[in-house]
Amino acid sequence: MIDLALIAPRPDGKYSTNLWRHLKKHALRYGLQVFQRTGSFIDGSPTDPKDWHMGDVWIGENPDPGWIHGHTLRELVQDRCSSMGWAIPLGIGGFREITEEFWATYLRIGRCAWDRRHFDFMRNNEHRFTIVGATRRCNWCGEWQRLQVKKHVRIARDQVWVPQQRLGAPMPNAIR
Numbered sequence: 524m525i526d527l528a529l530i531a532p533r534p535d536g537k538y539s540t541n542l543w544r545h546l547k548k549h550a551l552r553y554g555l556q557v558f559q560r561t562g563s564f565i566d567g568s569p570t571d572p573k574d575w576h577m578g579d580v581w582i583g584e585n586p587d588p589g590w591i592h593g594h595t596l597r598e599l600v601q602d603r604c605s606s607m608g609w610a611i612p613l614g615i616g617g618f619r620e621i622t623e624e625f626w627a628t629y630l631r632i633g634r635c636a637w638d639r640r641h642f643d644f645m646r647n648n649e650h651r652f653t654i655v656g657a658t659r660r661c662n663w664c665g666e667w668q669r670l671q672v673k674k675h676v677r678i679a680r681d682q683v684w685v686p687q688q689r690l691g692a693p694m695p696n697a698i699r
């Protein structure tokens with residue numbers, strides 16, 4: 524469980540405004556337990572217990588041992604959740620409870636908890652990085668990164684019409 528006052532949105536954007544708003548609205552109803560799918564929602568491959576993809580994390584209540592009532596983290600953060608929520612049987616797909624480590628990590632590093640590789644698809648992220656020369660520091664989790672030039676070759680594929688080779692087969696009358 525977490526004190527919502529601790530994760531209230533800040534001007535530096537460390538904490539998600541939408542997550543806070545939804546939890547504030549539904550906390551009493553849903554509780555604040557957190558679960559992670561053991562198999563990815565994308566392809567079913569095993570998930571890393573330390574790497575929380577937004578689509579695999581569920582926040583809600585666990586009113587009886589077999590069920591979660593709540594939303595995915597993605598819905599809560601991206602503001603696409605209805606007040607209804609989902610009821611998901613824990614047995615299907617498999618879930619592990621990550622309540623304590625999730626809130627402790629979120630408290631410490633904010634939204635980097637679900638973007639540890641810093642792909643930075645976030646809204647309200649103007650204050651996330653401090654750039655110093657060819658390095659930058661993430662102001663949410665403290666990680667320093669350096670700018671690296673990666674070379675790669677792209678293969679382009681275009682479709683074009685070319686004359687058909689006559690391999691002994693007669694051409695159709697219409698174009699003979």
Ligand SMILES: [Zn+2]
Nearest residue numbers: 635661663664
């Ligand atoms: Zn970070």
